[in-house]
Amino acid sequence: MWTAVTPSVPWCPDEWREHLEAIAPGITLVHGAPPHEESIGTHAVHNGWDVLLASRRGRLHAHRGEHREDAGTVLLCEHGWCAAVADGAGSAPYSRLGAAIAVHAVTHALRDLLQAPLPRPGGVSPATALHTALLTAASNVQQAMQTFAERTGCAPRALRTTLLVAALHHDDIGLLQVGDGGIVWLHDDGRTSQPMQGDAGEFSGEVAHFLPDTGALARLQQSVLVQPAAGCAAVLLASDGVEDPWYPLPRHAATLYQQLQHGVSCEHPTAAGVSPARTTKVLNTPDPVRALIEWLSFEKRGENDDRTLCVARREGSTWAPSAAV
Numbered sequence: 001m002w003t004a005v006t007p008s009v010p011w012c013p014d015e016w017r018e019h020l021e022a023i024a025p026g027i028t029l030v031h032g033a034p035p036h037e038e039s040i041g042t043h044a045v046h047n048g049w050d051v052l053l054a055s056r057r058g059r060l061h062a063h064r065g066e067h068r069e070d071a072g073t074v075l076l077c078e079h080g081w082c083a084a085v086a087d088g089a090g091s092a093p094y095s096r097l098g099a100a101i102a103v104h105a106v107t108h109a110l111r112d113l114l115q116a117p118l119p120r121p122g123g124v125s126p127a128t129a130l131h132t133a134l135l136t137a138a139s140n141v142q143q144a145m146q147t148f149a150e151r152t153g154c155a156p157r158a159l160r161t162t163l164l165v166a167a168l169h170h171d172d173i174g175l176l177q178v179g180d181g182g183i184v185w186l187h188d189d190g191r192t193s194q195p196m197q198g199d200a201g202e203f204s205g206e207v208a209h210f211l212p213d214t215g216a217l218a219r220l221q222q223s224v225l226v227q228p229a230a231g232c233a234a235v236l237l238a239s240d241g242v243e244d245p246w247y248p249l250p251r252h253a254a255t256l257y258q259q260l261q262h263g264v265s266c267e268h269p270t271a272a273g274v275s276p277a278r279t280t281k282v283l284n285t286p287d288p289v290r291a292l293i294e295w296l297s298f299e300k301r302g303e304n305d306d307r308t309l310c311v312a313r314r315e316g317s318t319w320a321p322s323a324a325v
Contacts, residue, residue, distance in 0.1 A: 079126070085308045133167075245273070264279040
């Protein structure tokens, strides 16, 4: 029986709060207040898309009285949206701060960079603008984390985190990833695909790259991918707390998404070994944030990590897997 314990240490050391607020204004209200320790979530409908995100503290962290190390956020842009998921490294003592800084910095940078009006004929295309914005936003994340480390005297490695990003701009979707976790693309024709590979190692929990380590920015920028939104029914961003129980995620993504759409039934079963905490649907409910937080408490033997999932789907989409899935 797992018992949730309130952390005895502050989410952010008091002497660091001023520096944190200077780098990421408002961040302590979103990630640091006690009511948000167990879980956070957000839901927005904008520009024909429905974007839902929730993050839940893992059972082991809750039992030990440790903070949730995952972070996630969604921001709306003039011509779309941007979403980010991060998973702080368990070996890094302030990874929760690194994850929160990363998702804040990347989404706010993208929102600011993508406010430009429609390009004139012969000018920079929206796809090119999105690609450039993703490269710049990645650099902003690295700089924000390094600046925080310098101002507080904290070792950069103490902030280590992964980062997964998806952003819609006009008719294109851009993606970024460094570290483990999974991004899955659900096609209108019923296929699923994994547009980029993460940095997971040979063993569970082994990750090749973390921000803000040397080489991580280059890895993040090399991952930039921009694709037309046409033909996309949904994009999923999952921290490894979701990816591992549903491994391999590309194979089980169809089952996972069907469960979110329709609930669990004989027609829509769960994956092997996953015991659902919520058997009714999550999407298109009166309170989808609460529903997704409840869904994230599913059980699977040996899987007790923090869990964060973002589901960005074209509004009104009722995706169904193709016969080949």
